[in-house]
Amino acid sequence: MRRNLITVCILLLLTACGQQSIIGNRSSVEKLNSPTKQVVEFWHTYSDEETRILEDILIPAFEKSYPSIQVNPVRQANNTELKYTLISKASANRSPDVVRMDIAWVPEFSHSGLLIPLSDFDDYESVMDLLQRNAGSAGYYAGASFSLPINVNTKVLIFNRQLLEKAGLSDSPESFQEVIELARRERYSIGLTGLESWQSLPYIYALGGQMTNESYTQASGYLNGDATVKAVEVLLSLYHEKLIDHTLLNGGGDYWEGVKTGGILLTDDGPWFYSVFQGSELERALDSTIAVPFPHQLGPSSIMGGEDLVILKGSKNQKEAWEFMKWMTTKESQIMMSQTGIIPTNLEARAIKVKGESFIPPFAEALEHTFLRPPVKNWGRIDEIYGTYMKKIFQGEYSVKEGLTEAAVKIDKLLQE
Numbered sequence: 001m002r003r004n005l006i007t008v009c010i011l012l013l014l015t016a017c018g019q020q021s022i023i024g025n026r027s028s029v030e031k032l033n034s035p036t037k038q039v040v041e042f043w044h045t046y047s048d049e050e051t052r053i054l055e056d057i058l059i060p061a062f063e064k065s066y067p068s069i070q071v072n073p074v075r076q077a078n079n080t081e082l083k084y085t086l087i088s089k090a091s092a093n094r095s096p097d098v099v100r101m102d103i104a105w106v107p108e109f110s111h112s113g114l115l116i117p118l119s120d121f122d123d124y125e126s127v128m129d130l131l132q133r134n135a136g137s138a139g140y141y142a143g144a145s146f147s148l149p150i151n152v153n154t155k156v157l158i159f160n161r162q163l164l165e166k167a168g169l170s171d172s173p174e175s176f177q178e179v180i181e182l183a184r185r186e187r188y189s190i191g192l193t194g195l196e197s198w199q200s201l202p203y204i205y206a207l208g209g210q211m212t213n214e215s216y217t218q219a220s221g222y223l224n225g226d227a228t229v230k231a232v233e234v235l236l237s238l239y240h241e242k243l244i245d246h247t248l249l250n251g252g253g254d255y256w257e258g259v260k261t262g263g264i265l266l267t268d269d270g271p272w273f274y275s276v277f278q279g280s281e282l283e284r285a286l287d288s289t290i291a292v293p294f295p296h297q298l299g300p301s302s303i304m305g306g307e308d309l310v311i312l313k314g315s316k317n318q319k320e321a322w323e324f325m326k327w328m329t330t331k332e333s334q335i336m337m338s339q340t341g342i343i344p345t346n347l348e349a350r351a352i353k354v355k356g357e358s359f360i361p362p363f364a365e366a367l368e369h370t371f372l373r374p375p376v377k378n379w380g381r382i383d384e385i386y387g388t389y390m391k392k393i394f395q396g397e398y399s400v401k402e403g404l405t406e407a408a409v410k411i412d413k414l415l416q417e
Contacts, residue, residue, distance in 0.1 A: 037070045038320045041096040043086075045078035045307075050340045057336060062327045069320045078102070080380075086312065090114040093314035097321040100150060100307050103138040103372075104379055109310065110139060110146040111377035116311040117144035121322050131329060131345045132367070138375040139308055147308035148325050149345040151337070154302045154366045155202060158273060159266045159290045160259050163188055176206040176295045180234065183243050183265055191255035191267030192235070192244050195390040197373055197383050198303060200235070202268060205371060206294045206301040207231035211386070212415065216374040219411040223386075224404040232393065232400045239394060249394060260288045268294070270305070274359035275341025286358060293366035302366040303373065306345075343367070378414040385410050 046054055051073075059071045074096065076082050083105055089095040091114065101109070109115050118124055124145065128136065131149055139147030157179075159172050167186050173179045183190055193199045201211065209228035212219050222228065238244045245264075247253045255267035277285050294301040309325045311318055327333055334344035335352055343363060344350045354364050373379060389407035392398050398406070 037068055038317045039070045039072055040098060040317055040320050040324050041072050041074060042098045042100075042324065043074045043076050043096045044100040045076055045082070046100070047340065050337060050342065051075055053337055053340065058328070058333055062324060065327075066320075066323060069317075069323065071324055083108075087112070087114065090312040090314055095312035095314040097311060097315040097317050098325060099310050099312060101147070101310050103135075103147075103149075103304070103306050103308050103375075104383075106138040106147045106308050106310065107141065107375040107379060108377050109312075110141040114313045115146040116313060116315065116318055117146055118148055118311065118322070118325075119145040123326075127326055127329065130331075130347060132347060132350070134370070135304070135306060135345045135367075136308065137304075137372055139310070140375075147310045148329060150307055150309050150325075150328055151334075151342045152304065152306035152345055152367060153270045153343055154304055154363060154370055155268045155270050156291050156293050156302070156362045156366050157266050157268050158259055159292070160262050160264065161288055161290050162262050163265050164290065172290050172292045174295060175297055176203070179266070179295075180238065183238070184241070186265075188243070188265035189258075189263070190238060190244050191252070191258060191264045192248055193252040193255060193267065194248065195394060196387045198305070200390060201371075201373070202294045202301055202303050203235060204228060204231045205299065205303075206296070207234055208298040210299075212374050212411075216376055217415055219408040219415065220405075221408075223408040223411065224401065229400050229404060232390075232404065236394060236400060249391060260285055262288075271341050271343060271360065271363050282359075291359065291362040293362055293369060296369040300369045300371040302370045304367070304370040306343075374415070376415060378417060382411050382414050385414075 044051075044054070055073055059073060063070060086095065086099060087109070090109070106115075118139075127148070132152060135149035135152045136145060136147060139145050157172065163186070164170070164172065167182060169182075173182055179190075182188065192203060197211075207230070209231035210222045210225065211228075212222050235244065239246070239248065245253055255264060256269070256273065258264040259267045274282060274285055296302070309328060311321050311325070315321055329346055331346050331348045334346040334349035338344050338349060338353045343360070344353060350364065354360050374382060376382070385407050389398070389403045393400055393403040397403075
């Protein structure tokens with residue numbers, strides 16, 4: 001009932017704007033109002049519920065306030081085929097106008113000259129002042145910004161509350177070393193979901209490791225540095241002790257249910273761990289678990305994910321596209337979309353979301369201690385190398401030092417291209 005009431009209120013606010021932009025500055029778009037509509041084609045990968053809100057609420061409200069602009073949304077599958085389709089279309093100047101893109105893809109597009117620099121728009125800085133700035137870090141390249149962060153996510157540790165209490169704890173351990181000691185002492189399992197970067201790097205960073213230097217120009221000395229080697233050796237030891245399940249190499253098990261029922265001590269996940277549930281199911285998930293950020297005493301340890309809005313090279317309606325992008329990052333639009341579990345980049349919307357959803361605060365706190373996967377053109381290939389060598393290490397084909405050193409050498413070459 002509360003969620004429905006919020007939806008109605010925001011819908012009334014959005015539609016009541018009429019000819020008044022909720023952005024608050026119409027001067028930059030007055031010339032857009034003409035009898036001929038300009039069409040903005042918007043490709044996205046929103047879920048069913050997110051798409052419903054986009055198409056039934058946000059786009060109609062935008063078009064009412066901007067009658068000269070028509071938005072045509074096109075839902076796409078979120079896979080590598082989409083990435084290569086977009087690269088092909090942008091290279092041929094036949095691209096959609098606006099794309100909601102995974103932040104891990106943005107550097108490849110910007111470094112390849114396939115995106116329009118948003119920082120060239122006069123009001124770019126005033127728009128970014130309303131948003132979480134570091135969420136747009138993936139879009140910075142060569143002194144310009146090529147993306148607008150529309151939503152962010154990260155992962156937190158999710159503990160089984162009953163297992164903590166059984167071990168005499170009323171809250172989660174403060175450091176990851178204490179987590180490991182607890183798992184070994186009580187023979188509790190840790191639900192590490194895989195060895196790819198998104199899955200394993202938060203554990204490595206929480207243990208003091210690092211993938212590259214801060215400028216993302218070198219992996220040698222970092223990925224194979226003493227701290228990272230030690231961190232991976234700890235995880236490998238837990239794997240050999242069967243405190244990390246051996247299904248790890250094949251995609252992991254059902255850690256959602258395991259952590260809720262007490263089959264494992266902890267796993268990690270994003271806000272969707274909770275947002276997919278409603279009513280009694282959500283209460284059960286909240287009652288049976290404790291969610292906390294990855295320990296960050298040794299440095300940022302929460303991996304940043306999310307999506308950015310970009311204008312692709314070849315867009316025929318760049319100014320209209322920019323107006324639509326700004327609309328999607330306003331407080332009202334982001335509050336509306338956040339009902340699906342998406343974490344807003346708009347700071348006012350985020351503050352409201354934190355107060356309104358009981359499971360959001362740990363994720364909001366974790367976003368204050370995040371690290372980026374290297375925002376470089378060759379990230380896709382780097383990610384593949386990292387995952388391949390981590391798997392070889394856990395299969396016993398390499399020692400930790402040997403595997404990480406060989407991986408670092410190959411990654412260095414890609415970082416230097």
